[in-house]
Amino acid sequence: MREGFRQSMAWLHTWSGLLVCWVLMLVFAAGTASYFKEEITLWMTPELHAGASAPVSQQVALERAVAHLERNAAAAKRWFITLPTERSGAIRVGWVAQPKDGANGNARSRFKSEILDPATGQKQSAARQTRGGEFLYRLHFDLHYMPVVWARWIVSICALFMLVAIVSGIITHKRIFKDFFTFRPGKGQRSWLDAHNATAVLALPYHVMITYTGLVTLMFMIMPWGIQSAYKEQGESSFFAEVFPTGAGRNDKAGGPARLAPLGPIAQQAEAHWNGARLATIVVNDPGHENASVVITRQRTRTLSYLQPAMVFDGVTGAQSSIVGEGPSAVAVTRGALYGLHMAHFADAWLRALFFICGLSGCVMVASGALLWAVKTRQKQARALAQGAARSVGLRLVDALNIGVIAGLPIAFAAYFWANRLVPVDLPQRPQMEINCFFAAWAAAAVLAQLRPSMGMWRFQLSVGAAMLMGIPLLNGLTTHSHLGVTLFQGRGPWPVAGFDITVLLLGVALALVVRVLYRREKKQAKVPPAGKVAAARLTETA
Amino acid sequence: MSLLGFALALVLAYGGWGALAMAMDRHYADIHGRGAEPEPALRRRMRGLGTLGIVLVFGVAVRMQGWTIGVVGGLGVLAIAGVLQVLSLTYVPARMPWVARWAAYAAAPLAILWLIESGT
Amino acid sequence: MKSTTQSGPTAYYRLAVLSRVVAAVAGGYALASLSTSLLAAWLPMARADAVMTATMLAFIVFTLVVIWVFAARDAWRAWGGLLLPLLVLAGLEWCRRSAS
Numbered sequence: 001m002r003e004g005f006r007q008s009m010a011w012l013h014t015w016s017g018l019l020v021c022w023v024l025m026l027v028f029a030a031g032t033a034s035y036f037k038e039e040i041t042l043w044m045t046p047e048l049h050a051g052a053s054a055p056v057s058q059q060v061a062l063e064r065a066v067a068h069l070e071r072n073a074a075a076a077k078r079w080f081i082t083l084p085t086e087r088s089g090a091i092r093v094g095w096v097a098q099p100k101d102g103a104n105g106n107a108r109s110r111f112k113s114e115i116l117d118p119a120t121g122q123k124q125s126a127a128r129q130t131r132g133g134e135f136l137y138r139l140h141f142d143l144h145y146m147p148v149v150w151a152r153w154i155v156s157i158c159a160l161f162m163l164v165a166i167v168s169g170i171i172t173h174k175r176i177f178k179d180f181f182t183f184r185p186g187k188g189q190r191s192w193l194d195a196h197n198a199t200a201v202l203a204l205p206y207h208v209m210i211t212y213t214g215l216v217t218l219m220f221m222i223m224p225w226g227i228q229s230a231y232k233e234q235g236e237s238s239f240f241a242e243v244f245p246t247g248a249g250r251n252d253k254a255g256g257p258a259r260l261a262p263l264g265p266i267a268q269q270a271e272a273h274w275n276g277a278r279l280a281t282i283v284v285n286d287p288g289h290e291n292a293s294v295v296i297t298r299q300r301t302r303t304l305s306y307l308q309p310a311m312v313f314d315g316v317t318g319a320q321s322s323i324v325g326e327g328p329s330a331v332a333v334t335r336g337a338l339y340g341l342h343m344a345h346f347a348d349a350w351l352r353a354l355f356f357i358c359g360l361s362g363c364v365m366v367a368s369g370a371l372l373w374a375v376k377t378r379q380k381q382a383r384a385l386a387q388g389a390a391r392s393v394g395l396r397l398v399d400a401l402n403i404g405v406i407a408g409l410p411i412a413f414a415a416y417f418w419a420n421r422l423v424p425v426d427l428p429q430r431p432q433m434e435i436n437c438f439f440a441a442w443a444a445a446a447v448l449a450q451l452r453p454s455m456g457m458w459r460f461q462l463s464v465g466a467a468m469l470m471g472i473p474l475l476n477g478l479t480t481h482s483h484l485g486v487t488l489f490q491g492r493g494p495w496p497v498a499g500f501d502i503t504v505l506l507l508g509v510a511l512a513l514v515v516r517v518l519y520r521r522e523k524k525q526a527k528v529p530p531a532g533k534v535a536a537a538r539l540t541e542t543a
Numbered sequence: 544m545s546l547l548g549f550a551l552a553l554v555l556a557y558g559g560w561g562a563l564a565m566a567m568d569r570h571y572a573d574i575h576g577r578g579a580e581p582e583p584a585l586r587r588r589m590r591g592l593g594t595l596g597i598v599l600v601f602g603v604a605v606r607m608q609g610w611t612i613g614v615v616g617g618l619g620v621l622a623i624a625g626v627l628q629v630l631s632l633t634y635v636p637a638r639m640p641w642v643a644r645w646a647a648y649a650a651a652p653l654a655i656l657w658l659i660e661s662g663t
Numbered sequence: 664m665k666s667t668t669q670s671g672p673t674a675y676y677r678l679a680v681l682s683r684v685v686a687a688v689a690g691g692y693a694l695a696s697l698s699t700s701l702l703a704a705w706l707p708m709a710r711a712d713a714v715m716t717a718t719m720l721a722f723i724v725f726t727l728v729v730i731w732v733f734a735a736r737d738a739w740r741a742w743g744g745l746l747l748p749l750l751v752l753a754g755l756e757w758c759r760r761s762a763s
Contacts, residue, residue, distance in 0.1 A: 178567065178568075178569065179569075180563075180564075180567075180625075181560070181564050181567075181570060181625070181628050181629045181632050182569065182629075182632075183629050183630075183632070183633045184633070185633060198625075198626070198629050202621075202622050202625035202626055202629070203622040203625075205618045205622075206618065206619070206622065302612070303611075304611040304612060337611070341615070346612055347612075350545075350546075350549055350616075351608070351612070351615070351616050351619065354616065354619030354620065354622075354623065355619065357619070357622070357623060358619060358622055361622070361626070
C-alpha cells in the first residue's frame with residue numbers, strides 16, 4: 001500500500017468491490033429487472049392477457065374506487081387510490097386501518113391493498129394473486145426476510161462501497177482511453193480484466209449515475225444530520241412535509257364524524273388547475289371525519305424530475321386548502337431529477353430497454369470483477385495447487401460465492417417465474433409461496449456451491465439456469481394461451497408478454513453459450529497428455 | 544424515441560466509435576497488422592469524424608427527447624454501440640472499417656427518413 | 664518496515680490496513696455528517712434547499728475521505744490528514760450548537 005497512488009487505488013478498488021460484490025449482484029439483477037416491473041407483473045397474471053378491458057375515464061375509475069372503499073374500508077384512517085396509467089390499466093386501492101386502541105404501531109403493517117377491474121369496479125378476482133414484478137423491485141432495496149430498515153442500511157453501505165470502487169477504479173485505470181475498445185478473449189486473467197474494464201467503462205456514466213442516485217433515494221435515512229441541524233425546533237416532520245407533498249394534510253386528530261365530500265368535483269378542480277393533466281394518486285386522510293383531507297398528485301409527466309405537485313382539499317367542504325410542491329426550487333428540482341434518473345419513470349419503451357441493457361452490463365461488470373479476483377488469486381496459488389494442495393480458505397469461499405450468486409441468481413429468477421405458472425391459483429398465501437420458491441432455489445444453488453465449488457459445479461448450475469430460462473416460454477405455452485405463438489406470431493399481443501418471453505429466452509441462450517464455451521475448454525484440456533495436464537490444469541482452471 | 548431515430552443514432556455512434564478506434568495505435572494495428580501506425584493526417588481526420596459522429600448522436604437524441612432525457616438516451620446508445628465496436632474489433636477487426644464506413648453511409652438516408660417521420 | 668515476509672503480510676502491515684479502514688469508514692462518515700450538519704445550517708439558501716444540498720453532497724465528501732485515507736503515504740499520515748479537518752469541523756459544529 002505504500003507503493004504509490006495508482007497501486008493504492010488498485011488495492012482500494014479490489015477490496016471495496018470484493019467485500020460487497022455478491023450483494024451488489026443481487027441489487028443490480030433485481031434492479032435491472034424492475035425497469036420492467038409492470039410488464040413482469042402483467043406476464044405473471046395471465047388471466048388479464050386476453051382483451052384488456054377498454055380504458056375508462058379517470059372520473060369513472062375514481063367513482064368506482066370510492067364506491068369500493070366505502071363498502072370495504074369505511075372506518076380506515078387513510079385511503080389510497082391509484083388511477084390507471086398507460087402502463088398499468090387497473091385501479092389500485094389501498095387503505096391503512098385505524099390503529100387499535102391507542103397502539104399506534106407500524107402503519108405499514110396495517111396497510112391493505114387491492115386491485116380493481118376498471119370495467120366493473122369489483123376486486124379483480126380473476127387474476128391470480130402474485131407480487132409480480134413488484135417483488136423484484138422491492139427486493140433490490142428492501143431485500144427480504146428482514147426489517148426494511150436493516151435492508152436499506154445494508155444496501156446503502158454496499159452502495160457507498162460501490163461509489164468508492166468506481167472512483168478508485170477510474171483512478172487506477174491508467175489506460176482508460178487507450179484500452180477503450182480492448183478485449184482479448186481466451187487469455188485467462190487478461191480476458192477477465194478486459195471484460196471488467198469494457199463493461200465498466202463503456203457504461204460508466206450509467207454506473208456512476210445509478211450508484212449515486214441510489215444513495216440519493218435513501219439519503220435522508222443514512223444522512224439525517226442536515227435535517228437535525230436545520231430543523232431542530234420544528235422537528236423532522238416539518239421538513240418532510242415541505243419536501244414530500246403527499247404527506248401533506250395529515251392530522252393526528254380525526255375529529256367527529258362528518259360526511260366525506262364527493263371526490264369527483266374535487267378531482268375535476270385539480271384537473272382544471274393542471275390544465276387537464278392526468279391525475280395519479282388520491283389520498284384521503286380520515287375519511288368520514290371532520291378533519292378529513294384529500295391530497296391529489298399529478299401523474300408523472302415525461303420530465304426528468306420525479307417530483308410532482310400535490311393539491312390539498314378539505315375533505316368535508318371540498319374546498320382547496322393548499323398546493324404543495326408547485327414551483328419547486330432549483331435544488332428541489334435537482335433532487336427530483338436525481339431521484340427520477342434512478343427510477344427512470346420518464347423512459348419510454350426504447351429508453352427503458354437501453355437502461356435495461358446498461359443494468360445488465362452492470363451485472364457483468366460486478367461478476368467479472370469477482371471472477372477476475374478468483375482467477376488472479378488462483379494464479380498466485382498455482383504452484384501450491386499444482387502440487388496437490390487445496391485452495392486457500394479465502395479462494396474457496398470466493399469460488400463458492402461466485403458460483404452461488406453468478407450462476408445461482410438466474411436459477412432463482414427462473415424459479416420465481418416457474419412457480420408463478422405452476423403454483424395452484426387458489427392456494428392461500430400464494431404470493432409468499434412464489435417468493436419462497438425464489439429463495440429456496442437460490443439457497444439450493446448456494447449450498448451446493450459451498451459443498452463443491454468446482455468447474456463442474458459451474459457447468460452444472462449454468463446449465464440448469466439456461467435450461468430453466470429457456471424453458472419459460474415453453475412453460476408459458478403449456479400453461480397459458482398467451483405464449484409466443486399467439487402474442488408474437490399471431491401478432492395479438494399483449495406485447496409486453498411477448499417481450500418477456502423473448503428476453504428470458506435470450507438470457508437463457510446466453511447462459512447456454514457460456515456453458516458451451518466451458519465444455520469446449522474442458523474437452524481441450526482432456527486431450528492434453530498426462531505430463532502436461534498439471535500445467536494445463538493450472539492454466540485452464542484460471543479462466 | 545422511434546425505431547428510425549434509434550437506428551440512426553446507433554449507426555452514427557458505431558461509425559463515430561469506429562473512426563476514433565482507427566485513430567488509435569492498438570486498433571489500427573488490429574486492423575492493418577502489427578506495428579502499423581496511422582499517419583498523422585489520417586489520425587486527425589479519423590478523430591474529427593469520430594467526434595462529429597458522437598456529437599450527432601446527441602443531436603439526434605436531444606431532438607427526439609429534449610435536453611435532459613435526450614442526453615441520457617444518447618449516452619445509452621453510445622454504450623451499446625461501444626459494446627458492438629468492442630466485439631467487432633475483437634472478432635472481425637479487418638472488417639470493422641468497412642462496416643463503420645457503411646454505417647456512416649446509411650446514416651444519410653436514415654436521417655432523411657427520420658426527419659420526414661418526425662415532421663421537419 | 665517490510666510489508667510482507669516469507670509467510671505473508673506482517674502483523675504490522677495488517678494493523679496499518681485495519682487502522683486505515685477504521686479511519687476511512689468511521690472518519691468518512693463522521694466528516695460527511697459534520698459537513699452535512701454545518702452546510703444545512705449555514706448555506707445561504709432556503710432551509711429545505713440547504714438541507715437537500717448538504718445531504719446530496721455528503722456522499723462526495725465520504726468518497727473523497729476514503730480516497731484520501733488510502734492514498735496517504737502511510738497510516739500515520741492518513742490519520743493526521745483526517746483528524747485535522749475532523750477537529751476543525753467538530754469545533755465549528757460545537758460553535759453552531761451553542762449559538763442556536
